[in-house]
């Protein structure tokens with residue numbers, strides 16, 4: 001008999017959360033703390049979604065998306081998770097850039113960036129100040145017509161080097177481009193510039209373990225290996241889910257599954273207005289990634305001066321199409337030193353990440369796919385040699401992931417690393433107007449993606465869900481008392 005991963009579930013829950021990415025986990029925890037009964041269903045055998053890791057023989061643990069997030073994570077984790085989680089967030093102090101235009105190190109905050117722009121790039125101090133103030137004052141309700149390119153043209157006309165310094169890390173952090181609305185750049189850039197780039201000490205495995213413990217404490221019914229096949233409606237409202245062949249009733253649903261999958265597969269477009277479906281069809285998915293994971297032999301350490309995050313590029317100029325091309329010119333290296341996981345034997349690991357297009361990998365035959373992965377590993381080792389001399393002799397394990405890998409493990413269409421482009425946010429927020437009781441929380445619209453964006457979106461949506469359940473129960477009590 002196959003194992004029943006839904007054994008002993010309740011017949012009904014206040015909320016079912018579909019997916020255990022950071023938004024799903026946070027929504028589930030927040031709602032359970034608010035006193036709601038919550039079932040969390042994750043199709044994979046691990047919680048965390050893109051916030052994940054894998055282990056390989058020799059004691060190597062690779063993090064997939066733990067490269068850096070803004071300081072806001074400390075506040076969000078303290079408020080919506082635990083002090084232990086918040087206290088484990090530490091700064092990455094050595095962020096490096098190395099490309100044909102410039103090579104520099106920075107702590108990646110406003111003071112340091114201002115100094116660099118004024119002293120190394122000769123930008124007038126008043127312009128730098130005005131740019132930072134403009135970026136910091138941006139919010140979601142501002143003009144969405146101005147693009148990031150127009151913003152840069154206004155402050156730094158003709159300065160491709162300045163644009164590269166300001167844009168390259170953000171493109172890496174959330175896939176945004178010069179053509180995206182300036183607010184999607186300004187908000188994320190200012191979040192980082194407030195205090196720099198942070199990471200989680202102990203690695204993603206420790207974070208997710210601590211989150212799982214807190215979910216259990218909050219009373220969330222956590223189930224892995226549970227693939228939700230259908231969201232069922234009654235009179236247009238949420239009624240239940242069907243997962244692993246079982247139907248479970250609920251008052252409300254938070255889908256942390258990909259936005260498009262939620263609308264078109266889990267619910268079905270016949271349940272939405274025509275205009276809403278047109279808007280949803282127009283939503284563009286964000287790009288995907290390739291990664292090369294490299295673990296050094298146990299006695300081989302990388303000196304910490306090498307940097308924490310290194311944005312390296314051989315391209316003469318910054319261009320989005322070059323960043324996405326299979327002909328790779330840009331790589332972002334994350335260096336994990338022994339203090340990332342202070343317990344156990346000291347280890348140094350490197351993860352090289354590059355933004356990528358799904359179709360470049362999906363179109364390959366099995367043999368071509370294998371060869372392309374091998375080529376990516378080889379060319380990355382060649383490129384890393386510049387920063388880690390003799391790396392080939394010193395490396396113990398090398399492995400590659402592609403957009404197909406991300407799709408396989410998270411079900412994200414096109415293996416999208418950062419959800420959807422900007423327009424996805426309005427569609428995600430409009431779902432409950434279409435299907436009462438149904439909410440979406442997860443990487444959308446650039447602003448709500450990344451670790452911090454996903455956690456914060458989970459909180460926002462859980463508050464909406466709580467109000468919805470409260471309102472519906474008041475309405476049904478009033479209906480009962482008038483009978």
Ligand SMILES: Cc1cc2nc3c(=O)[nH]c(=O)nc-3n(C[C@H](O)[C@H](O)[C@H](O)COP(=O)(O)OP(=O)(O)OC[C@H]3O[C@@H](n4cnc5c(N)ncnc54)[C@H](O)[C@@H]3O)c2cc1C
Nearest residue numbers: 019021022023043049050067068228257417442443450451
């Ligand atoms: C290579 C890479 C590097 C990144 N680097 C960074 C970084 O440095 N900093 C940063 O802040 N962010 C980074 N990110 C982005 C960040 O990891 C994501 O934005 C964030 O983790 C997404 O969280 P989410 O809540 O949207 O859910 P996701 O992580 O997308 O998870 C969704 C979950 O839903 C589950 N699911 C889907 N459908 C179903 C179903 N039908 N039934 C049950 N379960 C389902 C999936 O299995 C998955 O677990 C990176 C991402 C990638 C891929």
